[in-house]
Amino acid sequence: MKKMADGGASTLERRSGVAIWRQIADDIRHGIARGTFDEGGRLPPETALAERFGVNRHTVRSAIAALVHEGVLRSEQGRGTFIERRKRLSYPIGARTRFSDGLRDQTSARRGHLLDHAVEGANPRVAAALGLAEGAAVIRMETMSEADGRPVSRATSWFDAARFPGFAEAYAETGSITLAFKRFGVGDYFRKSTLVSARHADNADLDDLHLAPGAIVLVAVALNVDDAGTPVQFAETRFAADRVELSVATEARNER
């Protein structure tokens, strides 16, 4: 009989290039997000975890130390180890998705930053997406968003520099992609497509999103178009996978 999807402790892999303590840390983090450790927000004692995973207590302690550093757990001598952060944010994706919307109801505080911007020649990928010639001038914007004081996503966006000169400045002033578009006469825009993939966080992600090495980022590559169907924004957003999930709502339409 195959193991069930809601299943228990997984066996650990030695000589895999991934340290046992890190595999255990990932397992515990996953279990927390899933609600496996729901006994009063308290993690089982180190000795119990060591036995469950079949490792030395030191190894469990290394895993816990990593999660404490991430802000997932908090240890108190003599009392135990407690869960600090539990749930993931759910980020909606749909035809009318705005990168600045969506998380509003779920968090008390949410902010977006413009980290950097520049005008440069479009590489083949960007040119193809925006329907421009390779090397055409595009504006690249590096932005970040936070929720409840923790970084959530990190995005790189490209815009046609000929059509939207000074877009980054408009975004910096208004703090909103939608408002910045309005300045250029784009009253409405739609999400045409989104490609979702996942990979290990690279060094820039680790830095920007405050992640531990080996962490995972969800990558959403999106194309926004205006009323006429002309591409206006191409964006690659990296989400911290342990803090965010993407929600694809497909309203049932009566087509056939």
Place this chain on the structure above:
Amino acid sequence: MKKMADGGASTLERRSGVAIWRQIADDIRHGIARGTFDEGGRLPPETALAERFGVNRHTVRSAIAALVHEGVLRSEQGRGTFIERRKRLSYPIGARTRFSDGLRDQTSARRGHLLDHAVEGANPRVAAALGLAEGAAVIRMETMSEADGRPVSRATSWFDAARFPGFAEAYAETGSITLAFKRFGVGDYFRKSTLVSARHADNADLDDLHLAPGAIVLVAVALNVDDAGTPVQFAETRFAADRVELSVATEARNER
């Protein structure tokens, strides 16, 4: 100036619990999927890679060995190292997504397997999704799909046992969810919602999808409903993140 999104070699992290050779392997695999090594399907010489990553050639060789073992690369004495597998499959998600459709155009051979099935009591998560009472009898189906001889996804599905008695057998006979539903009078069904997240592969995933420890799975939790909007299938699908990306197509509709 911040690093560009299409950027080059990321710095490697020591003491991170993830061996340098594995970080390099992940980086190379990611680069291949992204098309960075497009010089005739040939990987740069080990010495060049060692210099690029700033490590010893032994370490690069460990990374390459792991990727050869995974089937991503192939080394030939005196000739070089070559790329075996290149692109990711793009898996569409939309209102009319079928788990058995979608990849048809992209691969030569595609198959689905029923690994296991059982009738059991619905846990709170499943019960809530299917709109049943907790503990109500549900059919759990464990399935797997392959493309071009390599495992692509691994799914766990739940169905109302009272409404669909013997669903697993119907699926096994027809090889199709759609046809199995037809037997129970469900002529059409829709994807109502999909939650996408990512995590490290657990031991069951590693085994089923032939992944290396530390690998990533994309997790899609989906709810299918019938014409009347009644939930008929709740499913959690795990995709090998280095072989699959999810594509969310949101056709521009003229709603406002």
Place this chain on the structure above:
DNA sequence: AAACATTTGTGCGTATGTATG
């Protein structure tokens, strides 16, 4: 207050894995 159980924190010695040259 004192004794005890529980739990986290620390030190040390050893074997193996990882990375360099």
Place this chain on the structure above:
DNA sequence: TCATACATACGCACAAATGTT
């Protein structure tokens, strides 16, 4: 292949903090 340095994992022991009897 060999030698070297460091990281990882183990086993055992004990200290420190907390809570209970």
